[in-house]
Amino acid sequence: MKVTIIGAGNVGATCADVISYRGIASEVVLLDIKEGFAEGKALDIMQCATNTGFNTKVTGVTNDYSRTAGSDVVVITSGIPRKPGMTREELIGINAGIVKTVAENVLKHSPNTIIVVVSNPMDTMTYLALKSTGLPKNKIIGMGGALDSSRFRTYLSLALNKPANDISAMVIGGHGDTTMIPLTRLASYNGIPVSQFLSEEQLNKVAADTMVGGATLTGLLGTSAWYAPGASVAFLVDSILNDQKKMIACSVFVEGEYGQNDICIGVPCIIGKNGVEEILSIELNDAEKALFSKSADAVRQMNDALKSILV
Ligand SMILES: NC(=O)c1ccc[n+]([C@@H]2O[C@H](COP(=O)([O-])OP(=O)(O)OC[C@H]3O[C@@H](n4cnc5c(N)ncnc54)[C@H](O)[C@@H]3O)[C@@H](O)[C@H]2O)c1
C-alpha cells in the first residue's frame, strides 16, 4: 500500500515516521516544494529502519507529482502553521491556494485515492479539497477530531490520574478553538461515566483545556504541534489502509446529518478501506445540539470566505 504525504514539515515528516515505524504502509512518498527537504527527511527516516525494525520504503521528492502516482491515500499537510496568538482561521489566505493546487495535482496522478486533509483551517480546507477535486464525499476526510479526542482523553487522564487508554471520549464539531465540542457527558473510564469521578467544575476545565489544546502548544513551542497531529493522521491512515472500521471523529461532508448541509465538520465516522463508510448518528441533548449548530455556522462562514480568496 502506498501513502503520499504532501508537505514534509513538522506534521508531514512525523506522520511519515509513525507510518513507517508502525509498518502501516509498504511505501511512503514525502513531497515538498523546498528543494531537497523531503529527500532529506525521507533519508533520515529510512536510516531508522535497522534500529527500529521496519521495512517501509520512504522516498522524498521535490514537487515531482509523477512519483506520487497510484497512491492509495494522500495526506495534505502543506501550508503554513499558526504562530502564538493567531487562530487557525487566519491561515486561510495562504493555505487555501496551496491546498487547492496540491489537491488538483494529486488527483492527476492518483485518481482513485482517498485524501486526508490536515492543513488549517482544516474544516474549510477539507471542503475546498472536496469541491476542487470533485471526488466523492467518502474519499475526502479532514483530520481534526482524532487529535482533539486524543487531547480530550489526555486531559481526562490527567484529571483522573488514570491511563489515557482506559478512557473513551470524543470531540465533534469544528476544529477551532471555539468550535470544538468535547462530549463530556458521554466520556467514560472503562465504561463508567467520568462524572462519577470528576466534579462539574473539573469537567468544564478539561473541556476548556481541550478546546485550546492546539493554542496552548503553539504558545509553548512557538509554532503548532506535530507529534500528536502526526500520530493522529497515522492512526486514521491505518484505519483506511487496513480496513479497521474504527469509529473516528472526522471532518466530512454532511448532507442532512446532525441537521447540517453543504459543509465539512467533525462527526463520528466509521473509517475503512472505502474512506468514510458511515456517519454515525448519535443522540445529542439540547445543549449539545445548540453547540453543534453554532459550530456549523462558524464553519460555514469560514467556507464563505473562500469565495473572495479564490477569485
Ligand atoms: N488538522 C490538524 O489537526 C492539524 C494539526 C497540526 C497542524 N495542522 C496544520 O498542518 C499544516 C502544516 O503544519 P506543520 O507544522 O507541518 O508546518 P511546517 O511549516 O512544518 O510544514 C509545512 C510544509 O509544507 C510545505 N509546503 C508549503 N507549500 C507547499 C506546496 N505548495 N507543496 C508542497 N509542500 C508545500 C513547506 O515547505 C513545509 O515544509 C499547517 O497548516 C497546520 O496548521 C493541522
Ligand SMILES: O=C(O)C[C@H](O)C(=O)O
Ligand atoms: O493548533 C494548531 O494550529 C495546529 C493544529 O490544528 C492543532 O490542533 O494542533
